Amino acid sequence: MTSDTIFALATPPGRGAIAIIRLSGSGTGRALETLGASNLKPRMASLRALGMDGHALDQALVLRFPAPNSYTGEDCAELHLHGGRAVVEAVGEALVTLGVRPAEPGEFTRRAFENGRMDLAQAEAVADLIDAETTAQAAQALGQLDGALSQAYAGFRRDLLKALALVEAEIDFPDEEVPDNLARAAGPVLDSLIVDLQTALADGRRGERVREGYRIVLIGETNAGKSSLFNALVAREAAIVTPIAGTTRDVLDADLVIGGYAVTLSDTAGLRDSNDPIEVEGVRRARACAEHADLRLWVRAPGDPEGPAARFARPEDLLVLTKSDLDRPAPPADRHAISVSTRTGEGLGALHDWLAARLATDLSGADFPAVTRERHRRRLTEALASAQAARLALEVSPELAGDDLRRAADSLARVTGAIGVEDILGEVFSTFCIGK
Numbered sequence: 001m002t003s004d005t006i007f008a009l010a011t012p013p014g015r016g017a018i019a020i021i022r023l024s025g026s027g028t029g030r031a032l033e034t035l036g037a038s039n040l041k042p043r044m045a046s047l048r049a050l051g052m053d054g055h056a057l058d059q060a061l062v063l064r065f066p067a068p069n070s071y072t073g074e075d076c077a078e079l080h081l082h083g084g085r086a087v088v089e090a091v092g093e094a095l096v097t098l099g100v101r102p103a104e105p106g107e108f109t110r111r112a113f114e115n116g117r118m119d120l121a122q123a124e125a126v127a128d129l130i131d132a133e134t135t136a137q138a139a140q141a142l143g144q145l146d147g148a149l150s151q152a153y154a155g156f157r158r159d160l161l162k163a164l165a166l167v168e169a170e171i172d173f174p175d176e177e178v179p180d181n182l183a184r185a186a187g188p189v190l191d192s193l194i195v196d197l198q199t200a201l202a203d204g205r206r207g208e209r210v211r212e213g214y215r216i217v218l219i220g221e222t223n224a225g226k227s228s229l230f231n232a233l234v235a236r237e238a239a240i241v242t243p244i245a246g247t248t249r250d251v252l253d254a255d256l257v258i259g260g261y262a263v264t265l266s267d268t269a270g271l272r273d274s275n276d277p278i279e280v281e282g283v284r285r286a287r288a289c290a291e292h293a294d295l296r297l298w299v300r301a302p303g304d305p306e307g308p309a310a311r312f313a314r315p316e317d318l319l320v321l322t323k324s325d326l327d328r329p330a331p332p333a334d335r336h337a338i339s340v341s342t343r344t345g346e347g348l349g350a351l352h353d354w355l356a357a358r359l360a361t362d363l364s365g366a367d368f369p370a371v372t373r374e375r376h377r378r379r380l381t382e383a384l385a386s387a388q389a390a391r392l393a394l395e396v397s398p399e400l401a402g403d404d405l406r407r408a409a410d411s412l413a414r415v416t417g418a419i420g421v422e423d424i425l426g427e428v429f430s431t432f433c434i435g436k
């Protein structure tokens with residue numbers, strides 16, 4: 001297969017100490033020669049004076065990675081340039097003159113996938129690793145890049161194909177003597193696969209929560225101290241605080257990192273009945289936001305009534321008793337509570353530690369590597385439904401069971417890109433940055 005030779009800036013655009021342009025494709029070697037980079041030892045950095053038509057371009061470190069031992073599996077090269085805009089631009093123009101074209105977003109990794117260097121789940125891991133801003137996100141992406149998720153999906157598919165082989169054997173060579181032979185042989189394989197798929201899916205969406213951020217929402221009566229606590233947790237005066245009840249109207253989001261996990265914290269309007277249409281809308285938004293939270297902090301000040309917030313709160317919400325510098329009412333016997341004061345800072349460390357522990361419990365390890373994307377979840381859910389249908393059909397018709405098993409195997413194959421994936425490639429690679 002011959003494809004265009006492509007190039008892209010692999011480092012962030014703008015001024016920097018060093019800028020790396022990478023190339024991939026069969027025209028790589030010729031382009032390097034023309035620019036003055038010859039006699040390169042594979043995978044070794046060499047200093048070369050690059051130029052074009054007698055114009056000096058840069059003194060650069062150049063590496064070439066002959067196919068197939070490269071990131072994309074094609075002939076590749078890297079030009080480690082001085083990181084000035086003019087240098088990068090001039091080298092880019094020279095490459096275009098030589099027939100090398102700028103890469104599309106994700107095109108290097110797409111080529112790596114198309115050349116069998118990695119599967120789709122691993123390609124997505126590359127994008128996640130580049131986007132990772134917390135240690136948990138990076139660790140999760142790295143596990144996926146190593147193939148942990150791919151291997152788990154491949155294991156499911158192997159079980160399906162095993163069951164399918166038994167079913168097909170039964171169709172081709174019906175065993176008259178033992179009519180329920182098939183159900184006996186393939187049934188246990190399918191039963192355990194169904195349990196495995198259910199376990200993989202029943203993960204509380206922890207993979208997606210690590211990637212996208214765990215949602216914590218502050219709820220409470222007006223004036224309970226929600227916005228003060230919000231500001232203390234995000235360590236800046238992001239929300240307006242006043243002694244006037246009903247100060248906050250909009251939902252205010254802030255991203256922070258707690259214990260290595262990405263968290264989106266939301267401050268909301270105090271819950272109370274009101275005739276003011278603006279406040280009514282604020283309260284509606286507060287409730288809607290709380291519905292989608294992974295964790296809600298019920299913020300209560302001394303003397304707060306058993307009002308709308310108390311009625312809205314759930315047993316699993318963390319009760320945060322505020323303004324401990326003013327008063328310390330006895331915490332209720334039926335739930336855990338943490339007392340804090342944003343005025344003195346008391347209890348804020350304990351609250352932070354409690355949250356970090358809760359995040360670790362909710363988001364870290366189970367037996368199965370995290371399902372990290374909705375795309376995977378959709379396909380696993382389809383595969384489970386088909387496997388369950390096959391399990392039922394097993395008792396009735398090997399032909400029907402075979403159809404269901406093939407459908408299930410197909411759904412799994414689409415996660416890793418083992419078959420028929422042209423239509424999903426756009427979905428996967430369009431979100432990449434250029435140069436990856």
Ligand SMILES: Nc1nc2c(c(=O)[nH]1)N(C=O)[C@@H](CNc1ccc(C(=O)N[C@@H](CCC(=O)O)C(=O)O)cc1)CN2
Nearest residue numbers: 010020022043065068069070071072073078117126436
């Ligand atoms: N300078 C530089 N740093 C980088 C990359 C790169 O492309 N260039 N990477 C890019 O994402 C990552 C490393 N990933 C890579 C993966 C495979 C190969 C590669 O050439 N593989 C060959 C040879 C393996 C070997 O030497 O053992 C192969 O698998 O055949 C290179 C980088 C992160 N750091």
Ligand SMILES: Nc1nc2c(ncn2[C@@H]2O[C@H](COP(=O)(O)OP(=O)(O)OP(=O)(O)O)[C@@H](O)[C@H]2O)c(=O)[nH]1
Nearest residue numbers: 222223224225226227228243246247248270323342
């Ligand atoms: N003494 C003391 N006052 C506090 C503390 N936390 C908040 N306050 C005061 O309580 C009042 C209300 O605080 P906010 O943080 O605006 O309360 P809120 O829950 O966001 O209120 P709404 O937005 O109206 O729902 C302000 O006057 C704060 O200064 C605290 O820990 N100690």
Ligand SMILES: [Mg+2]
Nearest residue numbers: 226227247248
């Ligand atoms: Mg407020």
